[in-house]
Structures are given as structure tokens and as C-alpha cells.
Amino acid sequence: xxxxxxxxxxxxRRYVPPTSQxxxxxxxxxxxxxxxxxxSLLLTTPVIAVYGMMSVSLTWKTxxxxxxxxxxxxxxxxxxxxxLYSHRSYKxxxxxxxxxxxxxxxxxxxxxxxxxxxHRAHHRYTDTDKDPYSAxxxxxxxxxxxxxxxxxxxxxxxxxxEDLNADKWVMWQHRNYLPIAFFFGFVFPxxxxxxxxxxxxxxxxxxxxxxxxxxxxxxxxVNSLAHxxxxxxxxxxxxxxxxxxxxxxxxxxGYHNFHHEFPTDYxxxxxxxxYDPSKWAIKLMELLGLVYDLNTFSKNEIQKGxxxxxxxxxxxxxxxxxxxxxxxxxxxxxxxxxDAQCKQGKKYIIIDSIVxxxxxxxxxxxxxxxxxxxxxxxxxxxxxxxxxxxHSNAANNLISQFRIARFISKEKNN
Amino acid sequence: xxxxxxxxxxxxRRYVPPTSQxxxxxxxxxxxxxxxxxxSLLLTTPVIAVYGMMSVSLTWKTxxxxxxxxxxxxxxxxxxxxxLYSHRSYKxxxxxxxxxxxxxxxxxxxxxxxxxxxHRAHHRYTDTDKDPYSAxxxxxxxxxxxxxxxxxxxxxxxxxxEDLNADKWVMWQHRNYLPIAFFFGFVFPxxxxxxxxxxxxxxxxxxxxxxxxxxxxxxxxVNSLAHxxxxxxxxxxxxxxxxxxxxxxxxxxGYHNFHHEFPTDYxxxxxxxxYDPSKWAIKLMELLGLVYDLNTFSKNEIQKGxxxxxxxxxxxxxxxxxxxxxxxxxxxxxxxxxDAQCKQGKKYIIIDSIVxxxxxxxxxxxxxxxxxxxxxxxxxxxxxxxxxxxHSNAANNLISQFRIARFISKEKNN
Ligand code: HEM
Ligand code: HEM
Ligand SMILES: [Fe+2]
Ligand SMILES: [Fe+2]
Ligand SMILES: [Fe+2]
Ligand SMILES: [Fe+2]
Numbered sequence: 001x002x003x004x005x006x007x008x009x010x011x012x013r014r015y016v017p018p019t020s021q022x023x024x025x026x027x028x029x030x031x032x033x034x035x036x037x038x039x040s041l042l043l044t045t046p047v048i049a050v051y052g053m054m055s056v057s058l059t060w061k062t063x064x065x066x067x068x069x070x071x072x073x074x075x076x077x078x079x080x081x082x083x084l085y086s087h088r089s090y091k092x093x094x095x096x097x098x099x100x101x102x103x104x105x106x107x108x109x110x111x112x113x114x115x116x117x118x119h120r121a122h123h124r125y126t127d128t129d130k131d132p133y134s135a136x137x138x139x140x141x142x143x144x145x146x147x148x149x150x151x152x153x154x155x156x157x158x159x160x161x162e163d164l165n166a167d168k169w170v171m172w173q174h175r176n177y178l179p180i181a182f183f184f185g186f187v188f189p190x191x192x193x194x195x196x197x198x199x200x201x202x203x204x205x206x207x208x209x210x211x212x213x214x215x216x217x218x219x220x221x222v223n224s225l226a227h228x229x230x231x232x233x234x235x236x237x238x239x240x241x242x243x244x245x246x247x248x249x250x251x252x253x254g255y256h257n258f259h260h261e262f263p264t265d266y267x268x269x270x271x272x273x274x275y276d277p278s279k280w281a282i283k284l285m286e287l288l289g290l291v292y293d294l295n296t297f298s299k300n301e302i303q304k305g306x307x308x309x310x311x312x313x314x315x316x317x318x319x320x321x322x323x324x325x326x327x328x329x330x331x332x333x334x335x336x337x338x339d340a341q342c343k344q345g346k347k348y349i350i351i352d353s354i355v356x357x358x359x360x361x362x363x364x365x366x367x368x369x370x371x372x373x374x375x376x377x378x379x380x381x382x383x384x385x386x387x388x389x390x391h392s393n394a395a396n397n398l399i400s401q402f403r404i405a406r407f408i409s410k411e412k413n414n
Numbered sequence: 415x416x417x418x419x420x421x422x423x424x425x426x427r428r429y430v431p432p433t434s435q436x437x438x439x440x441x442x443x444x445x446x447x448x449x450x451x452x453x454s455l456l457l458t459t460p461v462i463a464v465y466g467m468m469s470v471s472l473t474w475k476t477x478x479x480x481x482x483x484x485x486x487x488x489x490x491x492x493x494x495x496x497x498l499y500s501h502r503s504y505k506x507x508x509x510x511x512x513x514x515x516x517x518x519x520x521x522x523x524x525x526x527x528x529x530x531x532x533h534r535a536h537h538r539y540t541d542t543d544k545d546p547y548s549a550x551x552x553x554x555x556x557x558x559x560x561x562x563x564x565x566x567x568x569x570x571x572x573x574x575x576e577d578l579n580a581d582k583w584v585m586w587q588h589r590n591y592l593p594i595a596f597f598f599g600f601v602f603p604x605x606x607x608x609x610x611x612x613x614x615x616x617x618x619x620x621x622x623x624x625x626x627x628x629x630x631x632x633x634x635x636v637n638s639l640a641h642x643x644x645x646x647x648x649x650x651x652x653x654x655x656x657x658x659x660x661x662x663x664x665x666x667x668g669y670h671n672f673h674h675e676f677p678t679d680y681x682x683x684x685x686x687x688x689y690d691p692s693k694w695a696i697k698l699m700e701l702l703g704l705v706y707d708l709n710t711f712s713k714n715e716i717q718k719g720x721x722x723x724x725x726x727x728x729x730x731x732x733x734x735x736x737x738x739x740x741x742x743x744x745x746x747x748x749x750x751x752x753d754a755q756c757k758q759g760k761k762y763i764i765i766d767s768i769v770x771x772x773x774x775x776x777x778x779x780x781x782x783x784x785x786x787x788x789x790x791x792x793x794x795x796x797x798x799x800x801x802x803x804x805h806s807n808a809a810n811n812l813i814s815q816f817r818i819a820r821f822i823s824k825e826k827n828n
Pocket of ligand 2: 121123262781787804805
């Protein structure tokens with residue numbers, strides 16, 4: 001039944017030439033293609049963050065708040081934009097949906113509708129030139145190069161977002177995106193620290209700007225690092241990879257090989273011991289009755305892919321091994337012939353009706369010269385398989401190297 | 415060609431009932447069977463060592479000497495008795511052979527001839543009742559229980575030691591074993607510390623007795639622990655196992671699954687990163703010109719076993735997976751039939767000439783309801799394989815769960 005399961009050979013994956021081979025642009029063409037809004041946001045925030053770190057000292061309370069708000073807005077993206085809205089891997093009650101949309105906006109990565117549209121196209125056209133952040137265009141491009149250039153809508157793959165268009169809160173966030181993003185990106189974190197413990201500057205520079213820069217790059221790693229480093233336990237036809245390092249940097253989105261195979265599973269880390277705080281958050285909210293209908297692929301389906309990959313690895317390893325001359329292609333040797341050759345001093349031995357020439361091996365025989373000599377000129381199958389010694393699997397493999405002929409006994413011959 | 419390689423099914427492995435099921439002995443019978451020399455050595459030395467540790471303080475120099483002499487005598491066993499004499503895995507110049515016999519004797523584990531005879535029987539009859547320290551008789555027995563009882567020569571398997579009988583230094587050590595063992599076990603370590611830095615008591619208790627106890631149990635672990643904990647990367651028909659923990663405790667003899675498959679390989683740790691100081695010592699001596707003809711099994715032979723084990727694991731995993739109804743056992747469905755059923759509202763879809771009933775899956779389809787509906791009542795093979803979306807390997811696996819019939823098109827039908 002296994003052979004009924006072909007390893008998918010997707011036909012919509014196109015060859016994308018490496019960046020260096022693509023037609024070059026003039027400087028002015030290049031400048032025209034830059035998305036100045038994105039580029040200035042992405043390039044100035046790190047500078048402001050460094051300036052803040054040098055001029056404002058970090059208090060303990062602000063540190064904790066920055067850390068918390070880093071997770072709140074980061075998971076706004078991973079738990080909200082990604083697992084809930086792009087992949088509908090679970091269902092959420094209204095308050096949670098609104099909170100995820102608000103804090104997700106605080107990560108300043110575009111509206112949920114826009115983000116999910118691109119993300120679905122990324123899944124549908126992974127690694128092709130219709131993928132908005134194809135890993136085949138390089139690490140830098142998939143990380144945030146793609147954000148700093150204008151998108152060519154005619155090139156990017158289409159994806160279906162009917163469900164999001166029909167969701168009034170998603171549309172509300174989309175229409176009012178700029179003020180919401182500005183408020184939750186900068187104002188809210190500053191207000192909390194300012195009203196809370198009178199650290200307005202710390203709130204702005206640390207919980208606001210520095211936190212924003214780290215959330216940006218954490219989540220960008222899902223598109224870059226997660227397609228570059230790690231293992232491919234479920235499928236190695238495409239670039240997504242599983243890596244604990246990426247997982248730690250991305251609130252648990254580092255099991256990306258799993259995720260591209262099972263995108264509507266609310267988990268990214270399939271293993272209980274994998275680092276996936278986004279999964280834990282969803283599970284916790286389920287226990288609190290805030291979300292429901294968590295979607296998982298069955299163990300059976302998940303293991304299928306894992307087993308096929310292992311099988312594939314074993315098959316590949318088998319190719320590089322020399323298994324000895326195939327039995328079918330060995331010449332025949334009659335009993336008379338065998339006896340005559342042995343009399344002339346040939347060091348032949350028969351195991352499993354195959355004539356082995358052990359000349360070179362006698363002195364190396366791990367069981368000693370005298371034992372192997374007992375078998376010379378004879379059918380030593382029984383000695384070899386237990387009468388004298390039940391040889392290891394390794395020894396059973398080794399004999400194939402000495403094959404020279406198929407033995408034809410007198411009985412058979414007549 | 416792989417199928418020509420049968421996994422060995424050794425025929426000389428006999429069933430050994432667990433100790434608890436064997437016929438019980440009376441106390442006086444039991445006492446008669448005790449090997450009092452061994453038992454008193456093995457049971458009193460730890461007591462003496464503890465007494466010494468409580469009454470004599472350990473100096474820094476004696477500590478270093480104890481550590482060194484622990485390795486010298488321990489490796490006298492592993493590098494000498496075991497890898498050189500029992501398995502002839504390399505050749506050594508006379509000075510090295512003599513040193514190994516002397517320091518090996520300092521581990522007080524019997525003469526090299528006696529030790530190797532039992533060890534070869536252990537390899538030949540692993541896990542059977544002819545194995546002098548069969549792991550099937552339990553951890554305690556294989557560790558040192560077997561040493562504390564009289565050996566029944568009629569029961570222990572025979573092994574060939576012609577080569578050792580012909581080696582005059584091995585025979586010299588065998589004949590003069592008791593004085594040599596006493597000298598190198600207790601006198602020599604005491605003399606070094608006494609004459610060297612005037613610590614006679616420390617030399618005796620630490621480098622002598624405590625060192626002896628630790629060397630004993632380190633090397634005994636090769637027969638016990640190495641048959642109980644770890645992995646079986648090369649063969650799982652027998653008890654030997656690979657474990658880094660055992661390796662650390664036994665001067666590198668912890669890769670015991672490898673060792674039982676490739677006993678005449680001078681290495682136990684096949685991997686460069688494995689912990690095997692005995693291997694390193696042999697390699698170092700080779701560089702110094704003191705030993706030569708280091709024997710190894712080829713990478714090809716070693717990988718064969720490894721690949722077969724992985725293959726076996728994959729096959730076992732495959733057994734527990736549900737791969738969907740076998741195509742051969744599906745009923746046939748004609749095109750007319752298919753069309754009629756679809757008209758009545760059945761949610762059928764054709765992929766690879768198989769009719770799938772996706773009723774339960776439509777709402778769960780990760781690509782959205784509208785896409786999968788495009789395929790209903792049609793042959794969706796091309797849509798599924800790339801025209802609309804090149805589905806993952808996971809999706810290709812999943813469809814087998816929905817199989818209900820083999821599709822017979824009109825063309826074929828006529
Ligand atoms: C082409 C023929 C042979 C090959 C390739 C071969 C290979 C080996 C190998 C690799 C071992 C190491 C232990 C193991 O892997 O199980 C071994 C051990 C042994 N062999 Fe053979 N052998 C051959 C023929 C024979 C014959 C014909 C006999 C007996 C009549 C024999 C008797 C033994 C014994 C007794 C041992 C165990 C020695 C020990 O572990 O101390 N072998 N042989
Ligand atoms: C029994 C039939 C089908 C099954 C089991 C199935 C299963 C899946 C699965 C598991 C995915 C997740 C991504 C992946 O694994 O590659 C997926 C995505 C998708 N499917 Fe299907 N599918 C089926 C039929 C169809 C059909 C007929 C179409 C189109 C006409 C379609 C269009 C899509 C699209 C466009 C996606 C990508 C959505 C995204 O990743 O955002 N599927 N499908
Ligand atoms: Fe991805
Ligand atoms: Fe995703
Ligand atoms: Fe062993
Ligand atoms: Fe051994």
C-alpha cells in the first residue's frame with residue numbers, strides 16, 4: 001500500500017534565476033522601485049532605538065514591560081495574523097479577535113488583510129517567482145528586501161481572501177490601519193510606562209521603538225531564516241526548514257517544514273518538547289474558553305510524511321553502498337568444476353549456493369584462520385549460520401564481496 | 415541488490431530462562447559453588463578503599479598518579495587484553511606487548527590467556543548459556559556475579575586460542591600471573607608514590623586499592639552496562655548496545671553494538687566524535703611507530719549494517735500507519751455512475767483515476783472551501799497537481815483516506 005503514495009512532484013514550481021543573474025537596473029530605475037514608506041520605517045527605527053539606548057537608561061520595570069509587550073505584539077502576528085487569520089487553524093471569540101488585531105497592528109507589519117493575502121500567496125507559490133518573499137531570491141530579499149521595494153501586483157500570485165473580506169473586524173482594522181498601528185506601535189507602550197511608573201522616555205524608546213525593531217526582525221525570520229537553516233523531516237522538495245534556533249527567535253514559528261506541510265495545524269512544533277510559545281498561548285486560551293476548534297492533522301498523516309522522508313534518506317544512502325555483484329549476473333560453476341579448482345589450491349567456499357573466493361580474507365578472518373579453513377572446498381552454509389558460529393549481520397553482508405559464481409550441485413545438474 | 419542481503423537470523427542463540435525460573439539451590443550447594451578467591455578480592459577491596467579514603471588524606475600528586483595509573487591499568491585491559499589479544503585488531507612491537515601484559519595484570523582480572531578465552535567465548539556465544547557472562551542472566555551476573563561463582567567448564571562455550579598458546583609472552587604472563595598481578599596491582603603504585611614523593615599510604619590506598627576497585631567496575635561495565643543501555647544502530651538481534659555513558663565509564667568500550675558486529679576493528683567509536691581513549695591511544699602509538707597494521711572494517715561494510723537497521727526501523731514504523739484502502743481492493747465506478755451520484759449531491763472528486771469522497775473534508779480544506787469545490791464532480795488531478803495549486807506531499811498522502819472507488823471512464827469502458 002505504501003507504493004500507492006507517490007512523493008509529490010509539484011509542477012507549478014518555476015526556476016528562478018539567482019539575483020545576480022537577473023537583468024540589472026539603472027540607479028534611477030532602482031530608486032523608483034523603492035517603497036519609501038516601508039524603507040524609511042525599517043531603516044530609521046533601528047537608528048532611533050540605538051539613540052534611545054544610548055541616551056535613556058533602562059529601568060527594571062520598563063525592561064519587564066518591554067519584554068511583555070514584545071511578546072504581546074509579536075504574538076499578535078504569530079497567534080493572530082498568521083495562525084488565526086491566514087490559516088484559520090482555530091476559532092476565537094470576539095474579544096480575542098479584536099485584541100489580536102490591535103496588538104498585531106502594534107507590530108507595524110501592515111493590516112491583517114494585506115499580510116494574510118501575501119502570506120497565503122507565499123504558501124501557494126512557495127519558492128516560485130509568484131511567492132512575494134521567495135527564499136530563492138536570497139536571504140536578504142525574503143527577510144525584508146521584499147518589503148522595501150514596491151510590489152508588482154501583476155507578478156505576485158493570487159490568493160483567496162473571501163473569508164477575510166467578509167470579516168467586519170478585519171475590514172475595520174484594514175480601513176483604520178494607520179491610526180491603529182501608530183497608537184499601538186508607539187503611543188500605547190509609552191502611555192503604559194509613563195502613566196504606570198512615570199518613565200515616558202523609557203516607554204517610548206524601549207517598549208515602543210526598540211521593541212518594534214526586535215518584533216520586526218523576529219517575525220521576518222519566519223520568511224528568511226526558516227527557509228534557510230534546519231532539517232526537512234517532512235518534505236525536502238521545498239525550502240522550509242525545521243530549526244529550534246529559528247523557533248526561539250520567532251515565538252515558535254521555527255518548525256517551518258512542518259508548517260508548510262500542515263499549514264492549518266494550530267501547532268508549529270509537533271513535538272511536545274519543541275519551543276512554540278504561540279502554540280502554548282493558543283492552548284492556554286482554549287483552557288480559558290477564549291478560543292476553540294483547534295485544528296490538528298492526525299498523527300497518522302503527520303507520521304506518513306516523516307516516514308517517507310526517512311525512507312527517502314535510506315534509499316539515497318543505499319545508492320552509495322557497494323552491495324556486491326548481483327547474484328543474477330554471476331556465472332555458473334558446476335560441482336566438478338568447483339572441486340577441480342579447489343584441488344588446484346583455490347580458496348573457495350560455498351554459502352547459500354554461491355561460490356565465494358575468500359583467498360584475501362582468510363588471514364583477516366575475525367574468528368581465526370583455522371575456523372574459516374574448515375569451510376574451504378565445502379558448502380559451509382550451516383557452519384557459517386550456527387553449527388560452528390552464527391555469524392553477525394555484518395558477516396552476512398561481508399560475504400557478498402567475495403561472490404564469484406552460482407554453484408550448480410550434481411543433483412541439480414542431473 | 416539490497417534484497418540479496420538477508421538480515422542474519424542466527425540459529426545458535428538458545429533461550430535462557432531468567433534467573434528466577436532456574437532450579438533453586440540449597441545454601442550449602444550455593445556456598446560450594448562460590449569462587450572464594452574472586453569473591454573475597456572483589457568484596458574486600460572496596461572496603462579497604464573506603465577505609466583508606468577515611469583515614470589517609472589525598473595529596474595532589476597522589477591524586478594525579480592515581481588518575482594516570484587508573485588509565486594505564488584500565489587500558490592494559492582495553493588496549494591490551496581486549497583489542498590486541500582477544501581480537502588481534504592491530505599488531506604491537508615487543509616492548510608494547512610486554513607493557514600491556516604487565517599493566518593489564520595490574521588490573522587484577524586474571525591472566526590475559528584466561529581473559530581472552532572467556533572473551534572469545536562471549537563473542538561466539540553472545541546471549542546464550544555458553545556465554546560466560548551472558549547479559550540474559552541479568553545485570554548483576556554479567557557485571558561480576560559470574561566471577562564470584564566457580565565456572566563450569568563443561569557449560570562455557572569453547573573458543574580457539576591457538577594463537578595465544580603460541581605466544582611466549584602471553585604464556586609467561588599466564589604462568590607467573592599471581593606475582594605479576596600482586597606487584598603491579600599493589601606494590602608498583604605504592605612504590606611510585608612512596609619513592610617519588612614519600613606518600614606510601616596514599617600510594618597504597620589510592621593508586622593501589624581504590625584505583626583497582628574503579629578499574630574493576632569500569633571494565634566490568636563492558637559486560638553489563640554495554641549490554642543493557644543504549645542504541646542498536648548496527649544490529650538489534652542481540653543485546654550489545656552503543657552508549658556514550660558506557661563509553662565514558664569504560665575507556666571507550668561503550669560502542670558495543672558496533673564492537674560485536676566488527677570485533678576486529680581497532681576502533682569502538684566509529685564516529686570521530688565518539689569518546690574512545692583506547693582508540694586514541696592505539697592511534698597515537700601508531701604515530702610513534704610502536705604498533706602497526708591497525709585493522710578496520712571498510713566504511714562500505716559498516717554503513718551496510720547501519721542502513722539495514724534504519725530500513726528495518728522505517729519498515730516497522732510503516733506497519734503502524736494507516737495508508738488508506740488498497741487501490742486493488744476498491745470497487746469500480748463508471749463515469750455514468752459517477753455523474754449520477756454527483757447530481758444527487760454526493761461530494762465526489764477524481765484524482766489519479768480514483769474517486770474520492772471529500773464530504774467530510776470540504777470545510778476543513780486548508781486552501782478554503784471555494785477552491786476544493788471547483789474540483790467537485792470532476793477529474794481534479796491537474797488542478798490538484800499544479801494547475802491551481804501544486805499540493806504538498808502531505809496533501810498527496812491525505813487523499814488516500816478518501817478513496818471509495820476506481821474510476822472507469824467512458825473511453826475505457828467502450
Ligand atoms: C566468507 C566466509 C566467512 C566470513 C566473511 C566470516 C566473517 C566473520 C566475521 C566478520 C566474524 C566476526 C564476528 C561476527 O561478525 O559475527 C567472524 C567470526 C567467526 N567466524 Fe567467520 N567468517 C566466514 C567463515 C567462517 C567459517 C566457515 C567458520 C567456521 C567453520 C567461521 C567461524 C567463525 C567463528 C567461530 C567466529 C567467532 C570468533 C570470535 O568472535 O571470537 N567463519 N567471522
Ligand atoms: C481531496 C482533495 C484535496 C485535498 C486532500 C486537499 C488538501 C490540501 C491541503 C492539505 C492543503 C494545505 C497545503 C498543502 O498541503 O499543500 C491544501 C491547500 C490548497 N488547496 Fe487543496 N486539497 C484538495 C483539493 C483541492 C482542489 C481540487 C483545489 C483547487 C481546485 C485545491 C486548492 C488548494 C489551494 C489553492 C491551496 C493553497 C492554499 C494556501 O496554502 O493558502 N485543493 N489543500
Ligand atoms: Fe514560509
Ligand atoms: Fe504560514
Ligand atoms: Fe559484549
Ligand atoms: Fe570484544
